[in-house]
Amino acid sequence: MEFRFNINKIFKNNISRIGNSLLPAGFIAPDRRTALDTTAYVAEIINTIGQASAAAQGLSQPVTTSDRLRNCDEQVVYLMTEDDGRNGLVVGLLKIGRKSLYVFDKFGDTKHVNAPCVLDFYIHESRQRSGLGKILFEYMLEFENLLPEQMAIDRPSEKLLSFLRKHYALTQKIPQMNNFVIYDGFFASQESQKSDINGSANMHITASPNSNLFGPQFISEDNPKRRSNSRAREEAPMVQSQAFGRYGAPRPQCSLNQIIHNKPVTAVQEPNRPIYYPSRDDHNNEHEENVGTASNVEELAQDMQSLDVVGKSDDDLPNTPSPSVSPSNENDDEEDQVDAKNGTGYYQQPEYFDDPENSQNQQQYYRNQQNLHYQQQQQERVSPIPNHYNKRQTGKKNVSSIIVGTDNKIEFDQIDDKGFGVVKINRPIGASSRSSTHEHLNDNESIHSHESSRTHTADGYFDLKFFSHRLW
Ligand SMILES: CC(=O)SCCNC(=O)CCNC(=O)[C@H](O)C(C)(C)COP(=O)(O)OP(=O)(O)OC[C@H]1O[C@@H](n2cnc3c(N)ncnc32)[C@H](O)[C@@H]1OP(=O)(O)O
Numbered sequence: 475m476e477f478r479f480n481i482n483k484i485f486k487n488n489i490s491r492i493g494n495s496l497l498p499a500g501f502i503a504p505d506r507r508t509a510l511d512t513t514a515y516v517a518e519i520i521n522t523i524g525q526a527s528a529a530a531q532g533l534s535q536p537v538t539t540s541d542r543l544r545n546c547d548e549q550v551v552y553l554m555t556e557d558d559g560r561n562g563l564v565v566g567l568l569k570i571g572r573k574s575l576y577v578f579d580k581f582g583d584t585k586h587v588n589a590p591c592v593l594d595f596y597i598h599e600s601r602q603r604s605g606l607g608k609i610l611f612e613y614m615l616e617f618e619n620l621l622p623e624q625m626a627i628d629r630p631s632e633k634l635l636s637f638l639r640k641h642y643a644l645t646q647k648i649p650q651m652n653n654f655v656i657y658d659g660f661f662a663s664q665e666s667q668k669s670d671i672n673g674s675a676n677m678h679i680t681a682s683p684n685s686n687l688f689g690p691q692f693i694s695e696d697n698p699k700r701r702s703n704s705r706a707r708e709e710a711p712m713v714q715s716q717a718f719g720r721y722g723a724p725r726p727q728c729s730l731n732q733i734i735h736n737k738p739v740t741a742v743q744e745p746n747r748p749i750y751y752p753s754r755d756d757h758n759n760e761h762e763e764n765v766g767t768a769s770n771v772e773e774l775a776q777d778m779q780s781l782d783v784v785g786k787s788d789d790d791l792p793n794t795p796s797p798s799v800s801p802s803n804e805n806d807d808e809e810d811q812v813d814a815k816n817g818t819g820y821y822q823q824p825e826y827f828d829d830p831e832n833s834q835n836q837q838q839y840y841r842n843q844q845n846l847h848y849q850q851q852q853q854e855r856v857s858p859i860p861n862h863y864n865k866r867q868t869g870k871k872n873v874s875s876i877i878v879g880t881d882n883k884i885e886f887d888q889i890d891d892k893g894f895g896v897v898k899i900n901r902p903i904g905a906s907s908r909s910s911t912h913e914h915l916n917d918n919e920s921i922h923s924h925e926s927s928r929t930h931t932a933d934g935y936f937d938l939k940f941f942s943h944r945l946w
Pocket residue numbers: 527530531592593594595596597598601602603604605606607608609627628629630631632633634636637638640
């Protein structure tokens with residue numbers, strides 16, 4: 475590879491080591507101007523041979539550029555030149571540098587190493603397979619005081635793999651998940667550099683593929699399984715997690731790990747986490763009352779079932795529907811109708827039930843009952859507040875009302891900024907005047923159906939008062 479300038483004045487030896495100064499080691503410039511010119515020439519040489527190396531490897535971008543070399547303290551380039559009696563030739567490039575890597579050892583555990591790496595290696599096509607590559611590589615190993623197996627190879631080509639196999643008998647690769655190739659014997663030389671991200675000498679990060687999901691786990695080197703180099707995992711390895719911080723939280727069992735190690739995959743058991751129900755008085759730190767565990771939820775459900783619905787307690791009701799009943803479920807609708815006809819329904823039946831011409835009203839009645847039931851349950855979950863609390867006790871300022879009409883439309887009517895919401899069921903849309911709504915607003919009344927209202931119309935009125943956060 476020829477250049478427009480005489481490279482023999484720059485490189486006094488066949489192999490020159492160049493660092494981030496872009497001047498060959500031992501180069502002496504008579505003046506500053508010469509130094510700057512030489513730097514520019516070396517930059518041009520490096521860029522040119524870097525391009526040639528990338529082309530030889532089929533890379534779209536060169537791995538070696540003068541800018542990268544200038545800006546990196548950890549990398550050096552070995553250039554091989556020939557004196558052809560004219561301007562001289564550049565015939566080879568070898569770039570190495572230390573890199574901080576997470577690599578798998580032969581047991582599949584991840585280790586953090588700061589390893590010397592072969593980053594770029596190129597011998598001009600006219601000189602390949604003539605032994606120059608080995609000369610250049612040997613020079614580098616000697617200068618850096620390294621063994622070939624100590625080096626990690628960055629994306630080696632088939633030619634380089636063959637080169638290493640032939641000259642250094644490197645055949646036993648340790649599989650990695652990154653582009654680096656390391657060989658057996660790599661870790662024997664890394665003992666002195668062993669460390670983890672905390673700098674601890676006796677810990678390392680596991681190679682779990684779930685590390686990205688659940689965070690790294692730190693396994694002690696004192697683990698007897700690691701000491702014995704046994705990969706049989708009859709018992710769970712001792713995993714030491716950080717007691718605090720990001721990785722301090724309990725992690726779910728890694729099912730992939732169980733599959734890989736042929737263990738029965740157990741169902742993931744959710745920890746008994748506290749359940750937080752939104753409190754109306756969060757700002758008063760009273761939400762502690764609303765924090766419970768799953769068992770508390772059952773108690774809450776029992777409390778809900780014991781509430782008086784439409785003036786009738788559960789004790790009077792032979793068939794209490796499941797709390798999970800969905801108001802939109804048509805089948806459940808039918809079942810409830812049958813129950814009601816048999817006198818085993820959950821709610822009281824209005825008089826028009828006996829009128830066969832009123833079947834539409836009956837259906838509407840059941841739908842509304844189920845809606846009410848569902849909304850009550852939802853309301854209870856969000857705001858499990860004794861129904862005798864008044865506005866002053868709850869401190870709420872927002873009042874709004876929902877009016878559910880006979881055609882299943884819901885009218886949500888905000889009256890003014892007071893404290894509670896009211897759902898009015900079975901009222902004609904828009905027919906409920908604000909004044910009449912106000913008349914029925916009594917903060918001391920229960921969240922259940924409004925008996926007095928229901929008597930005003932054959933459709934029946936069921937007001938549901940609720941505590942709500944302000945929506946608008
Ligand atoms: C991390 C990296 O840099 S990966 C990129 C490596 N670089 C390249 O692939 C660029 C193209 N190749 C080259 O530049 C050179 O072939 C090098 C640098 C790999 C080796 O340099 P050479 O001067 O050819 O090596 P040298 O002559 O000392 O050793 C020759 C041995 O290298 C291997 N080798 C070299 N060229 C080839 C080739 N075309 N095909 C297969 N093996 C080859 C063989 O093992 C060969 O031995 P053999 O001739 O008995 O089969």
